[in-house]
Amino acid sequence: MTDNPLNLGLESRKEAPPFVIFIFGVTGDLTARKLMPALFSLYLKGMTRFKVVGFARRDWGTDGLRERARGMIEEVPGASDEQRETFLGRLEYLQSTFEDPAGYARMSEYAEGYANRIYYLSTPPDSYRDIIDQLGRHGHGEQAGGFTRILIEKPFGRDFASAQELNQLLARYFTEGQIFRIDHYLGKETVQNIMLLRFGNGMFEPIWNSNYVDHIQITVAEKIGVGTRGGYFEGAGTLRDMVQNHMFQLLSLTTMEPPNDLSAQSIRNEKVKAMQAVRPITFRDINEHAVRAQYDEGIVDGAPVPAYRDEDRVSPDSRTETYVALRLFLDTWRWSGVPIFLRSGKRLLRKVSEISVHFREPPRQLFTNRHPAMNRNTLIIRIQPDEGITLNMNAKIPGHTTDMRPVNMDFAYGSTFGEATLEAYERLLYDAILGDATLYPRRDEIESSWAFITRVLEGWRRDSSPIPTYMPGSSGPEEARRLIASSNRKWRKL
Ligand SMILES: NC(=O)c1ccc[n+]([C@@H]2O[C@H](COP(=O)([O-])OP(=O)(O)OC[C@H]3O[C@@H](n4cnc5c(N)ncnc54)[C@H](OP(=O)(O)O)[C@@H]3O)[C@@H](O)[C@H]2O)c1
Structure with missing residues (x-):
């Protein structure tokens, strides 16, 4: 040992x-x-x-x-x-x-x-x-x-039908208790900590609902392009590669109801309920709620980088998205009317995965000297890198005035616990060896997320309008800014 x-x-x-x-x-x-x-x-x-x-x-x-x-x-x-x-x-x-x-x-x-x-x-x-x-x-x-x-x-299927078919094939020879579908995001300490943060503390859960939360953002941004994986990515795209699995897992952990206990069954029951509550996006309003885009050519860190369509083993008229933004609603008592924005893309300004919960403003604004950067109280859960949690709030600037500006309360895994965060695969493998399936998505979770994603894919397939582009090293396409601006919110800075 x-x-x-x-x-x-x-x-x-x-x-x-x-x-x-x-x-x-x-x-x-x-x-x-x-x-x-x-x-x-x-x-x-x-x-x-x-x-x-x-x-x-x-x-x-x-x-x-x-x-x-x-x-x-x-x-x-x-x-x-x-x-x-x-x-x-x-x-x-x-x-x-x-x-x-x-x-x-x-x-x-x-x-x-x-x-x-x-x-x-x-x-x-x-x-x-x-x-x-x-x-x-x-x-x-x-x-x-x-x-x-x-x-x-992963990937477990490429749409609802193929995921269901794979599940049926598995069920022919294995019971559900024998099947462990990997989503390595669930092996990350920071992802497991979402449940501990919510249900192991008394102060968050009472305000974790539409009475206090204005909206939620989930971001998984990458700085790199497709690199040598163009052949694989062409057949996948960001919606399949990132949203269906990792981002929907983050979404369900952030929005689920408290489980009755910590058994795999109880936790997964609550996660699947949250996923099933995501309101489907109809073909008619797909462009109002979903944005796709591809990165263009540009300069990153002083060096020229090719457009997605010019990458190795990518079709010059490819319609595969390297960026996705979605506005979702969960039709539940807790989240009624709270928009949840998801965005993920390659070749963006920096690599970051985070969840941010943006709380409502005070009912009456007494302090009128607002700092330009002042915003709603925000709880930011940093999945990677720089793992930790930040609570962003407003504080009085020392002096004779009541001027305020945003300040942070910070918890960083690195400085609090030292170097010792566990590799996701180590945790997941050991759980499977012990037969603990808590960190593995169940059949119904996978199928519900694919049911939602497949409708978006189908909506995009029917839409032949040009795919928007965005500059490498940017925060994403203008269309994504407009998507969130139409709800009178804005993306957190990348
Ligand atoms: N690489 C990653 O970082 C990563 C991350 C997340 C998920 N995944 C998933 O993990 C899986 C494996 O990815 P990978 O990157 O390791 O793939 P890979 O490097 O392409 O390896 C594929 C493996 O499959 C074997 N193989 C392929 N066809 C075969 C056949 N007909 N008969 C016998 N062996 C065959 C290859 O053996 P030979 O070389 O001997 O032909 C090789 O060992 C994929 O599902 C991928 O989506 C990968």
Whole structure:
């Protein structure tokens, strides 16, 4: 065990049972950057009884996998050479294509001695069907004297119908309790803290409603463009890539009712209720409530950057959006009439994910000497980077007047808790190993968010007007400014 004064290790949690994890797509980018370091970090914290079987096409062999995995875990701190070698000794490689039944027939021999089995699908989404079907046909969904669980990466479907179809296929071989759909945002400390902030403190929840909240903004902005991922992004777009999953998870955690208890079932019941309350956007008023745009060419940090349509493996007449802004309403007692604005885009001014809750102004304005920057009290939950929470309020400027200006009360994870925030994948993997599905979206959550998103996609498909553009390094398109201005609000500065 590592010395961990903050108890971010596994000491306070249940002990992991012995298990074998099959990683489909072990030669891929996600395994190298996230999964292998997360497994190694768990091993260092005391999760010792397991074996990893990598399943992929390339001719690596077990020795090749171990050799490469040494590089993947290189940057995990606090490990001795002996610990590294022991961990690497737990890895084995099963070379096969996802389509070939022979690979699945050999899985049992690799799982020999392990009653508990986990399958992690870290593969191109086109392969999910084949893998699930083959696993099922080979009886790998069955649980005999232990558990069997399946973890599936995002994207989970590309619209309502395909998500439903994938869920139906999964349900043919696995029960809902065996299925863990990954949304790595839920593994972030700052996202989990939304519930603790709301329900672990007495002062926020009484004012967390339409009587006191004027509106809410949720922002997920990226500074980078599509880079080398143009081929993938062309078939996705920001609405599918960011809004359907991460942003809808932030939305439901921010707006849900308090759960009866902390069980996965209670929490997910409340989240799905919130999602189901999002008022659908009709085809007729889509342009009033939804904005899409693409980044243009420009200069970022002194260097020229291409327009989205000129990126590698992007069609020159692409209609895929790299920016989305939405105005939503939740038809619930608590949120009636409160607009919720979502925006997400690439190549924006800076990288930031945050939720801001903007409170109503005082009923009567006694202090008329308003600072130009003065605004409504705002609670800002910074998901990343610079993780923390800020309460923005107005205070008297020292002196003989009653002049005011905005000031901040700040909580920063970095300075309060030190460096020790947990990697999202480490938390999510350990939860799945323990069978705790709280941080994994349930079937009905996924399908409700897709139901909403699919209507927007369909509305856009029917609309052939030109796609607006925005300047790289800006805050987004003029159309998004107009969307929020038509509600007499403005976006928080990026
Ligand atoms: N990368 C990220 O940062 C990231 C972040 C969030 C979510 N995700 C999701 O995670 C999943 C994996 O992403 P990735 O970036 O790791 O993908 P990737 O680098 O393209 O890796 C794909 C993996 O699948 C294997 N594969 C593909 N087709 C195969 C076939 N027919 N038979 C056998 N193996 C096959 C590849 O094996 P060979 O190389 O041996 O052919 C490789 O191991 C995707 O669903 C992605 O959306 C990724």
